[in-house]
Amino acid sequence: xxxxxKMETKDKVMEEVGQMLLDEGVYFSVKxxxxxxxxxxxxxxxxxxxxxxxxxxx
Numbered sequence: 613x614x615x616x617x618k619m620e621t622k623d624k625v626m627e628e629v630g631q632m633l634l635d636e637g638v639y640f641s642v643k644x645x646x647x648x649x650x651x652x653x654x655x656x657x658x659x660x661x662x663x664x665x666x667x668x669x670x
Contacts, residue, residue, distance in 0.1 A: 618646050 622644040629640045643662070645653070653659045 618644055 625642050625644060629642050632638055632640065650659070
């Protein structure tokens with residue numbers, strides 16, 4: 613997940629993901645990074661895996 617307000621977004625996302633785990637028994641691996649960090653990491657194996665296998669949550 614890319615967000616300019618990294619810590620605020622991370623707190624909200626982790627709360628939602630934790631609730632999904634409790635409700636559905638589904639585990640999510642969530643990473644929150646800033647747009648700047650995304651640009652720095654673009655082209656790395658880590659980002660390529662996310663781009664290939666990641667799922668957009670709305």
